[in-house]
Amino acid sequence: MIRLLKCEYLKTRRRYLLLTVIAAMTVYFIWTFHGSYNAEGIRHGWALFLYQQPVVNTIFMPFFCIIIASRLSAIEHRGAMLKQLCTMTDKGRLYDAKLIYGMFLMSFCVAVSWIGAVLFGMYKGYSGVFPLGLYGLYFIYTLLTVLEIYTLQHFLAIISKNQSVGFFVGITGEFAGLFSLFLPNIEWLRKLVPYGHFGQLDFIGMYGWTKTEHMRNVYFKLMDTENFVFVVALLILIFYITGRYIFVRKEV
Amino acid sequence: MFLRLLNAERLKLKRSPLWLAFVIMPVIPAVLGTLNYMYNIEILTKQWLSLWTQHTLFTCYFFLPVLIGIYCAYIMNIENGNWNKVLTMPSSRTSVFMAKLTITGVMIFISEVWIALLFALSGRIAGLTAPMPVGRMAVWCVFGTMGGIVIAGVQLLLSSFIRSFALPVAVSLCGGISALGFISKDMGNIWIYSLMSYGMNSNSPEQLDERGYALFIIVCMAYIVVIAAVNSFIFSRRDF
Numbered sequence: 309m310i311r312l313l314k315c316e317y318l319k320t321r322r323r324y325l326l327l328t329v330i331a332a333m334t335v336y337f338i339w340t341f342h343g344s345y346n347a348e349g350i351r352h353g354w355a356l357f358l359y360q361q362p363v364v365n366t367i368f369m370p371f372f373c374i375i376i377a378s379r380l381s382a383i384e385h386r387g388a389m390l391k392q393l394c395t396m397t398d399k400g401r402l403y404d405a406k407l408i409y410g411m412f413l414m415s416f417c418v419a420v421s422w423i424g425a426v427l428f429g430m431y432k433g434y435s436g437v438f439p440l441g442l443y444g445l446y447f448i449y450t451l452l453t454v455l456e457i458y459t460l461q462h463f464l465a466i467i468s469k470n471q472s473v474g475f476f477v478g479i480t481g482e483f484a485g486l487f488s489l490f491l492p493n494i495e496w497l498r499k500l501v502p503y504g505h506f507g508q509l510d511f512i513g514m515y516g517w518t519k520t521e522h523m524r525n526v527y528f529k530l531m532d533t534e535n536f537v538f539v540v541a542l543l544i545l546i547f548y549i550t551g552r553y554i555f556v557r558k559e560v
Numbered sequence: 561m562f563l564r565l566l567n568a569e570r571l572k573l574k575r576s577p578l579w580l581a582f583v584i585m586p587v588i589p590a591v592l593g594t595l596n597y598m599y600n601i602e603i604l605t606k607q608w609l610s611l612w613t614q615h616t617l618f619t620c621y622f623f624l625p626v627l628i629g630i631y632c633a634y635i636m637n638i639e640n641g642n643w644n645k646v647l648t649m650p651s652s653r654t655s656v657f658m659a660k661l662t663i664t665g666v667m668i669f670i671s672e673v674w675i676a677l678l679f680a681l682s683g684r685i686a687g688l689t690a691p692m693p694v695g696r697m698a699v700w701c702v703f704g705t706m707g708g709i710v711i712a713g714v715q716l717l718l719s720s721f722i723r724s725f726a727l728p729v730a731v732s733l734c735g736g737i738s739a740l741g742f743i744s745k746d747m748g749n750i751w752i753y754s755l756m757s758y759g760m761n762s763n764s765p766e767q768l769d770e771r772g773y774a775l776f777i778i779v780c781m782a783y784i785v786v787i788a789a790v791n792s793f794i795f796s797r798r799d800f
Contacts, residue, residue, distance in 0.1 A: 328727065335734050342741075367622065371733055378726040471725040472634045476581040479630070483585060483623050487592035493599060497592075 312397065312405035319383050320409075328375065329413060333420050336368045340421075341428050348523040353434025355528040357425055358446050359514050362506040365450060366486050370503045372417055373458040374465075374478040380410050381465035381474075390560035399556045407462050407548070414458050418451045442512070449509040452537065456502055456544045463551030467558065478503075505540055509533050561651050565659035569635070573663070578634055581627060582671040589615050590678035594686055607690040608683055612700075613762060615679050620704075620757035621736050624671075628708055629715050629732025631667060635660055636719035653795040658788065661713055668708035672701040672760075696761075699773070703759030706780040710755050711735065713787035717794075749776055752783060 340361070349356060384390045393402055426443065457478075464474035485504030488497040498504045511533045516525040573579070593614035597604055604610035639646055646656060676697050683692060711732070718728040735753030742751035748758035759776060 328730065331734075332730065335737060339737060371626075371730075375726040375730050379724065382725055470577075471637075472578060472581075472630050475626075475630045475725075475729060476577075479623060479626055480581065480585055480588065483588045483618065484592070486618060486622075487588060487596070490596050491592060491599070494595065 309401065309405060309408075312401060313409055316380070316405055316409040320380070325376070325379055325413070328379070329372070329417055332368070332372050332375070333417060333424075336364070336421060337424055339368070340364055340425070345432060348526070350432060351435045352523065352526060352528070353429055353432060354436060354439055354442075355512055356514075357429065358442060358512045359510070359528065361425070361446070361450075362510040363486075363489055365453070365506040366482070366489060366504060369414075369417070369450070369454050369506070370457050370461075370478055370482040370485070373414060373454065373461045374475055376410050376413050377458060377461040377465040378471045378474055380406055381462070382471055384466070385469045385471070388560075394560050399560075400552055403466065403552050403555050406466065407459065410462055411455055411458055414454050415451060418447065418454050422447045422450070445511060449511070449533070449537065450506065452540045452544070453502075453505045453509060456505065456540050456547065459544050459547040459551065460502060463547060463555070467551070467555060499536070499539075502543060505536075508536055509540065562655055562659065565649075565651060565655055566662060569659050569663040572638055573635070576634075578631060579667065581630070582667060583674065585623060585627060586619065586671060586675045586678055589619050590675075590682050594682040598686055607688050608693050611683055611686065611688065612679060615675065615682070616757075616760050616762035619675070620760050620762040621740055622733065623736075624668075624708065624756060625711055625732045625736035625739075625753060626729060627671075628664070628668065628711050629729040631664055632660075632712055632715035633719045633725050633728045635664070636716060637723075637725055640723060652792075654788065654792040657716065657791045657795060660716055661709065661788075664712040664716070665705065665709045668712065669701070669705040672704050672708075676701050700760045703773070703776060703780075704756055705759075706777070707755030707757070707759040710752055710780055710783040710787070713784060713791075714752055717787065717791055720791075720795075749779055755780060755783070 345353070384393065422443070426438070429438070461474055461478055464477055465471065468474060481501055481503040484497070485501045485507075488494065488501055488504040489507040491497060498508045511531050513529050513531050514526060515529060516527050517523060518525070594611065597611050597614045604614070647653060649656075679697065680692060714735075715728055715732055718731055722728050732753075739748070739751060739754035739757055742748055742754040743758060748754040755776075759780075
């Protein structure tokens with residue numbers, strides 16, 4: 309497996325994959341941190357970030373997954389490399405190696421976004437003590453959702469030679485997931501669409517916001533999302549097992 | 561000859577599932593945007609105009625630019641390994657590019673009409689009592705198509721240079737996001753990637769009406785001419 313992972317690294321060398329990730333993260337940071345922060349924003353900074361970020365993650369993270377999964381699989385589809393590779397190594401192991409390598413890149417994205425958020429909060433001087441426990445939870449939830457989406461996108465990208473298929477499914481799912489965040493009355497939709505699970509795992513609720521008073525009387529409350537984490541973990545497993553099974557049995 | 565090129569492009573896309581996305585995707589904002597409108601009817605008081613923003617806001621900034629990016633990447637990618645044959649045809653390189661741009665423009669226009677049809681249907685289902693702004697809808701669709709063609713021109717150019725499928729699409733997403741910034745700075749009518757959302761009036765349905773239509777048309781036309789000229793210059797000097 310180590311050798312296969314090294315092969316994946318060599319195949320993507322000088323393909324600007326890391327540069328793509330960095331460029332994408334730059335856009336992510338500009339979006340996240342752009343804007344003026346008033347006194348109320350600074351006072352509630354740490355909690356407000358946790359409350360708002362799932363929407364930003366729903367816009368950006370699935371897209372990063374789509375791009376990275378497509379880039380890693382397109383290398384093999386172009387020039388029918390899968391035919392050669394499958395004569396040299398087990399198909400299942402190849403599927404795993406690509407998945408692990410892509411997951412590593414996505415985990416890097418999530419870690420960078422987390423570190424960026426913490427550093428930005430410190431730079432801006434958010435009030436109160438940094439809530440390490442809550443941010444730790446946020447990191448785990450974001451990472452799990454990202455890995456869930458990546459596992460699905462990896463399957464779509466490697467199974468279909470036409471990369472537009474993965475893109476269309478991903479973009480359509482992302483669109484539905486994004487809309488589901490604005491429809492709290494239809495909770496089943498948010499649960500149903502994996503791309504909207506960032507919102508489903510949003511464990512902080514904001515209360516007391518009014519049109520006239522804005523954030524003056526705002527307070528935050530923790531919400532119970534623990535059970536859904538297991539659903540996300542189970543979905544990762546289901547996507548992985550199903551995807552691997554289909555890929556192994558498919559003629560390349 | 562140009563009509564033959566168009567027909568060839570049409571044939572290349574035959575049985576490709578690509579058009580399905582243009583049909584399926586607008587259904588999502590139509591259904592969910594209408595639901596959102598109905599849940600927030602006391603805040604969204606401008607009837608058809610409020611419903612229009614619900615249908616088009618995310619569509620114009622994120623999803624239509626990305627869809628156009630995917631579409632352009634696809635129709636350029638199918639020529640990879642085929643460019644030598646394409647360019648030996650008795651037609652200019654500019655014509656080949658313009659045929660691809662035209663077929664993309666047709667696709668964008670069809671999806672705009674589809675968005676308008678879904679909008680009309682959603683308005684009826686939501687029980688809107690005000691008369692439907694048919695004239696305005698036609699303008700939004702035509703101008704949205706014009707803005708979309710400008711984006712498509714840039715994306716086609718990018719996709720012809722970048723062999724990767726994913727990278728030009730990523731650029732289109734960044735472009736769509738940058739449109740938000742330009743529109744908020746009141747420069748939506750000059751930035752390439754904001755032209756479509758500006759033309760479709762997705763942010764504020766009165767915006768384009770107040771500014772007048774002439775400037776928008778001139779800007780779009782100028783961009784299309786410049787993109788065609790740049791493409792012609794680059795294609796004529798490039799080996800594939």
